[in-house]
Amino acid sequence: MAENVEVRWHGRGGQGTVTAAKVFADACLSGGRYVQAFPEYGPERSGAPLRAYNRVSSKEIRLHCPVLKPNIVVVADPTLLDALDVTEGTPDNAVFIINSSLEPKVIREKLKARPSQKVFTVDATKIAVECFGRAMPNSPLVGALSKISGLISLDAILDDVKKSFSKKFSQKVIDGNLEAAKRGYGEVREG
Amino acid sequence: MARIVAVTGNEAVAEALKQINPDVCAAYPITPQTDMMQRFAGFVSDGKVKTEIILVESEHSSMSACIGASAAGGRVITATSSQGLALMWEMLFIASGLRLPIIMPVVNRALSAPLNIHGDHSDAMGARDAGWIQLWSENTQEAYDNTIQAFRIGEHMDIRLPVIICLDGFIISHSIERIEYIEDSDVRNFVGDFKAVNPLLDIRHPVSYGPLILPDYYMEFMRAHAEPMAKVPKVVLDVAKDFEKISGRKYGLFEAYRLDDAEIGLVILNSAAGTSKDVIDEFRNKGIKAGLLKPRLYRPFPYAEVGEALKHLKAVCVLDRADAFGGSFGPVFIDIAASLYPYKERPFLINKIYGLGGRDYLPEHAALVLDELAEIVKTGKVKTFKEYIGVRE
Numbered sequence: 089m090a091e092n093v094e095v096r097w098h099g100r101g102g103q104g105t106v107t108a109a110k111v112f113a114d115a116c117l118s119g120g121r122y123v124q125a126f127p128e129y130g131p132e133r134s135g136a137p138l139r140a141y142n143r144v145s146s147k148e149i150r151l152h153c154p155v156l157k158p159n160i161v162v163v164a165d166p167t168l169l170d171a172l173d174v175t176e177g178t179p180d181n182a183v184f185i186i187n188s189s190l191e192p193k194v195i196r197e198k199l200k201a202r203p204s205q206k207v208f209t210v211d212a213t214k215i216a217v218e219c220f221g222r223a224m225p226n227s228p229l230v231g232a233l234s235k236i237s238g239l240i241s242l243d244a245i246l247d248d249v250k251k252s253f254s255k256k257f258s259q260k261v262i263d264g265n266l267e268a269a270k271r272g273y274g275e276v277r278e279g
Numbered sequence: 280m281a282r283i284v285a286v287t288g289n290e291a292v293a294e295a296l297k298q299i300n301p302d303v304c305a306a307y308p309i310t311p312q313t314d315m316m317q318r319f320a321g322f323v324s325d326g327k328v329k330t331e332i333i334l335v336e337s338e339h340s341s342m343s344a345c346i347g348a349s350a351a352g353g354r355v356i357t358a359t360s361s362q363g364l365a366l367m368w369e370m371l372f373i374a375s376g377l378r379l380p381i382i383m384p385v386v387n388r389a390l391s392a393p394l395n396i397h398g399d400h401s402d403a404m405g406a407r408d409a410g411w412i413q414l415w416s417e418n419t420q421e422a423y424d425n426t427i428q429a430f431r432i433g434e435h436m437d438i439r440l441p442v443i444i445c446l447d448g449f450i451i452s453h454s455i456e457r458i459e460y461i462e463d464s465d466v467r468n469f470v471g472d473f474k475a476v477n478p479l480l481d482i483r484h485p486v487s488y489g490p491l492i493l494p495d496y497y498m499e500f501m502r503a504h505a506e507p508m509a510k511v512p513k514v515v516l517d518v519a520k521d522f523e524k525i526s527g528r529k530y531g532l533f534e535a536y537r538l539d540d541a542e543i544g545l546v547i548l549n550s551a552a553g554t555s556k557d558v559i560d561e562f563r564n565k566g567i568k569a570g571l572l573k574p575r576l577y578r579p580f581p582y583a584e585v586g587e588a589l590k591h592l593k594a595v596c597v598l599d600r601a602d603a604f605g606g607s608f609g610p611v612f613i614d615i616a617a618s619l620y621p622y623k624e625r626p627f628l629i630n631k632i633y634g635l636g637g638r639d640y641l642p643e644h645a646a647l648v649l650d651e652l653a654e655i656v657k658t659g660k661v662k663t664f665k666e667y668i669g670v671r672e
Contacts, residue, residue, distance in 0.1 A: 110285075110455055113285050113455050114285045114455075117283060117284075117285050117457055121457070122456075122457045123285050123455070123456070123457050124454060124455060124456050124457075125285070125454070125455040126450075126453065126454035126455060127453070129397070129449050129453065129637075149456070149457075150417075150418075150553035150554065150556050150557055151553060151554050151557055151642070152418070152447075152450050152451070152454070152550035152551065152553050152554050152640075153554050153639050153640060153641050153642070154639060156641070
């Protein structure tokens with residue numbers, strides 16, 4: 089993966105999508121990289137579709153506007169695939185990481201992804217429920233994104249999940265999220 | 280050693296305020312400033328600063344409390360946005376007229392009606408002539424750096440004026456970026472101890488603040504007030520030199536980006552300047568001599584220096600994220616026009632209003648404007664002097 093990566097996250101309010109973008113940015117700081125993480129602010133309602141963005145670059149990032157041509161699109165909620173076009177603005181070499189229990193091939197067809205675009209799936213909601221008992225797909229998705237982007241190691245992302253969650257949550261929740269990130273990293277599949 | 284972190288604009292400014300550890304903070308929450316003052320209040324609760332927080336019932340009261348605390352002899356801060364700054368308006372003039380170096384980050388946001396919480400410069404533009412110094416910041420790093428430098432500028436013995444530090448609401452205040460924090464001890468040494476001038480609490484030397492001055496002396500007082508303002512640019516540059524020693528980062532009165540040999544150029548404040556610079560580079564790669572000027576010290580406005588930096592261009596567009604209704608041009612345009620007026624040979628000048636109420640400013644907007652400037656240079660004709668961009672008409 090190139091040293092200039094732009095990510096667009098699609099999620100719903102309350103799924104931890106914005107937190108995921110923050111954790112990913114923080115983890116990407118290592119190696120002297122420049123990072124941005126920012127949500128698209130609207131009326132913040134639980135369940136409403138939202139977007140968040142990352143930019144990661146080896147050079148200073150001066151753009152202060154939404155990511156319009158994402159290299160990587162992460163979809164935290166599979167129901168959004170029926171509600172909006174998550175492929176909007178994507179270049180030919182874009183990569184999709186979709187939270188879904190379906191086969192990557194099925195999702196590829198649903199997205200109508202171009203042959204040069206890559207489609208990955210990970211059953212992030214199931215992993216989250218198994219690891220810490222809540223349908224919060226963000227930690228497994230951060231794990232999957234780390235692997236697919238190739239920007240950071242599993243250890244680096246686990247360190248940041250720990251750091252980010254330790255401010256608010258109990259050890260049990262932190263351990264569950266670490267396990268979930270690890271599994272997301274391990275279980276993401278290409279179609 | 281600098282610490283490299285990924286933080287929001289609000290978080291970074293709150294960190295700067297923590298490192299400076301002021302005596303008093305009187306603030307009232309308003310989006311998108313809330314999260315900055317909430318973080319600072321957290322530092323107070325956790326004992327990380329010795330600041331006394333005064334919780335007030337409005338921004339009019341917060342500025343009033345700041346004025347009282349500053350006149351009493353303290354180093355004083357507050358922060359606000361939008362309607363909050365508008366509600367302070369009456370007190371802003373009292374803070375500057377009494378020469379009180381209060382430091383106030385303003386997280387720029389649109390004014391109501393209609394109600395809108397997003398990034399827009401209308402709020403700070405309303406305070407432009409209130410006698411406060413204004414420093415504007417492109418990104419999180421600049422917001423942090425400007426906050427630290429603001430104390431040295433405002434508290435300088437030749438100046439003693441309040442300072443506003445502007446950063447764009449949400450675009451900077453709520454976006455995470457990589458920045459470098461300076462060591463606490465370096466910030467503290469750089470800012471130094473607060474020196475009170477005629478403090479009310481010095482009861483052995485009683486003084487009066489805010490007396491009545493009738494027509495016999497009011498004008499002399501106001502004329503005298505223009506003197507410290509005139510000294511601000513030099514102090515800003517001196518402070519920037521010292522700041523470079525602890526940070527390695529250079530600051531001026533404005534940033535001139537690829538401007539020396541430019542034929543066309545943009546003038547633009549804050550976060551949109553960053554987006555524009557990427558587009559300037561694209562035009563340069565195509566062989567078009569484009570440049571950019573980003574004001575930093577916006578009040579007092581360095582008219583002579585800005586005029587000198589722009590006079591050789593052939594066409595310039597000033598982009599304003601605030602409108603001036605009534606057929607007038609945007610506020611920055613008016614200042615740039617005044618800067619260039621003394622020159623017989625000067626660039627064509629046009630004005631675009633963009634990004635009101637958080638409307639996205641995209642690279643394509645900058646490209647359209649630069650194309651238009653190139654066309655003006657080619658034909659020698661201006662079609663429209665003032666226009667709204669990125670809008671449905």
